[in-house]
Amino acid sequence: IAGITQAPTSQILAAGRRMTLRCTQDMRHNAMYWYRQDLGLGLRLIHYSNTAGTTGKGEVPDGYSVSRANTDDFPLTLASAVPSQTSVYFCASSEGGLSPLHFGNGTRLTVT
Amino acid sequence: LAKTTQPISMDSYEGQEVNITCSHNNIATNDYITWYQQFPSQGPRFIIQGYKTKVTNEVASLFIPADRKSSTLSLPRVSLSDTAVYYCLVGPPSGGSYIPTFGRGTSLIVHP
Numbered sequence: 558i559a560g561i562t563q564a565p566t567s568q569i570l571a572a573g574r575r576m577t578l579r580c581t582q583d584m585r586h587n588a589m590y591w592y593r594q595d596l597g598l599g600l601r602l603i604h605y606s607n608t609a610g611t612t613g614k615g616e617v618p619d620g621y622s623v624s625r626a627n628t629d630d631f632p633l634t635l636a637s638a639v640p641s642q643t644s645v646y647f648c649a650s651s652e653g654g655l656s657p658l659h660f661g662n663g664t665r666l667t668v669t
Numbered sequence: 670l671a672k673t674t675q676p677i678s679m680d681s682y683e684g685q686e687v688n689i690t691c692s693h694n695n696i697a698t699n700d701y702i703t704w705y706q707q708f709p710s711q712g713p714r715f716i717i718q719g720y721k722t723k724v725t726n727e728v729a730s731l732f733i734p735a736d737r738k739s740s741t742l743s744l745p746r747v748s749l750s751d752t753a754v755y756y757c758l759v760g761p762p763s764g765g766s767y768i769p770t771f772g773r774g775t776s777l778i779v780h781p
């Protein structure tokens with residue numbers, strides 16, 4: 558079934574450790590996005606990529622980095638995790654603009 | 670970029686019709702209006718999109734007045750399973766530099 562695959566599903570991480578959240582799509586969508594969701598704050602955009610080879614910063618980019626080496630993959634890296642990065646992370650893709658976004662099932666990350 | 674405003678929360682009962690209104694006073698001429706639904710522990714999913722007047726699908730109806738400064742998502746005869754967060758987004762249908770921003774959405778709770 559076509560869609561977005563995120564890994565891992567959940568992770569407990571010690572503060573200061575490096576972590577990469579994986580996101581892969583098989584729909585050949587140009588645009589990909591990373592959001593974090595925290596109780597009472599809704600979905601906030603971390604980073605995005607409008608096409609392979611380009612990335613941009615969203616509302617809350619500090620402490621995160623992304624790369625877009627190809628169309629399908631859009632990993633999100635926490636270089637040195639901090640407790641405030643405890644959240645649920647969602648990856649999404651679309652054809653761009655307001656074309657419907659397709660979301661993954663999320664990664665629940667706990668930084669201790 | 671068109672800013673949207675929607676109620677933080679709503680309550681309803683099974684079998685009732687629910688209308689969630691989104692204000693977007695500075696909507697641009699080529700902007701569309703899109704609504705997403707998010708169940709607990711899942712990523713948002715696209716439910717409906719429209720440009721003007723009325724759009725209906727198997728899930729909901731979207732009413733857009735002539736001035737397009739607001740839109741109303743209508744859920745007929747809700748059930749407990751319609752308990753979710755609903756997000757209103759406004760932007761161009763494809764391409765360009767538009768970045769989807771979700772905000773906090775409207776948390777709908779359906780009571781027995």
